[in-house]
Amino acid sequence: MTEDDLRQRLRSAADAHRPDRARMLARVERGMHERPASDEPGRRPAVGWVRIAGITAGVVGALAVGGFAVGSALRSDPAPRQQQVAVSPAPSSSLWADGSVDPGSNAYWAQSNVTFKTKSELTALTVELRVAQTGKVNSTGHWRSLPASDFTESVTERGGFLVYRWVLRAGRTVPVGEHVFAGQYNHAEGGRDASADRYAVSGRDGGGQRVSVGGDFA
Structure with missing residues (x-):
């Protein structure tokens, strides 16, 4: 895979991702109203919050990493090559x-x-x-x-x-x-x-x- 192909795939992936904000908020609200099925109050809500926080963090992290990768790929330019200048030898004596x-x-x-x-x-x-x-x-x-x-x-x-x-x-x-x-x-x-x-x-x-x-x- 060439460098140009990699840049194109990363740019396409970043443009195609659109986070579903409404769905994420609904999952958060549902987690807040869940009741524990056992006699230990508070345990399942805590687990739900951890799960929601993990999902949210994962999404944000994926976007951050993806954006960084795309930005890096788009910004990375090959280092300029140093051109060697040939020095002509001094003319020999006649x-x-x-x-x-x-x-x-x-x-x-x-x-x-x-x-x-x-x-x-x-x-x-x-x-x-x-x-x-x-x-x-x-x-x-x-x-x-x-x-x-x-x-x-x-x-x-x-x-x-x-x-x-x-x-x-x-x-x-x-x-x-x-x-x-x-x-x-x-x-x-x-x-x-x-x-x-x-x-x-x-x-x-x-x-x-x-x-x-x-x-x-x-």
């Missing part, structure tokens, strides 16, 4: 980068790679690789996957780091895609710890928006 030690490195020499991807053409770009001085670190060269003529390049020692720096020349652009910049160096014999090395890539896209990303080699 520039991604990663630093790694080249697998061709050995116990005396290493190459550190800065790989970055851009989703838009760049009109300005600076790439910096900082190799921590862990012992006998000195540059043996560097290269990049983009044309050498598009960049000015420098290698310096500063603050305990060997610093490789590439800067895009004015009027040149970096196309959409993946690009690599690498620094090569000797180091003290043995496995070199690159956890202190750092890299940074920054620039400006065609719309003039600045973009940047950086990290380590851990």
Whole structure:
């Protein structure tokens, strides 16, 4: 049975009930004039009054309960549903980068790679690789996957780091895609710890928006 069917049946039952007032009063009056059949006066009238009071209370109670049920059914409304609002994730950056030690490195020499991807053409770009001085670190060269003529390049020692720096020349652009910049160096014999090395890539896209990303080699 649906909720609408229940409401309709309760409303019909309430509308159909019409208490017979005259009949009820007649029963009350008849009870008041009844005489006890036994020698114990007053017992049967008392029973009659109890019976009448019980009937009256039952009728009133039934009407009250029925009215309450009908009212409740008619007034009950389903609780409003809460609507979930989806929150759109923040847009990802147009520039991604990663630093790694080249697998061709050995116990005396290493190459550190800065790989970055851009989703838009760049009109300005600076790439910096900082190799921590862990012992006998000195540059043996560097290269990049983009044309050498598009960049000015420098290698310096500063603050305990060997610093490789590439800067895009004015009027040149970096196309959409993946690009690599690498620094090569000797180091003290043995496995070199690159956890202190750092890299940074920054620039400006065609719309003039600045973009940047950086990290380590851990």
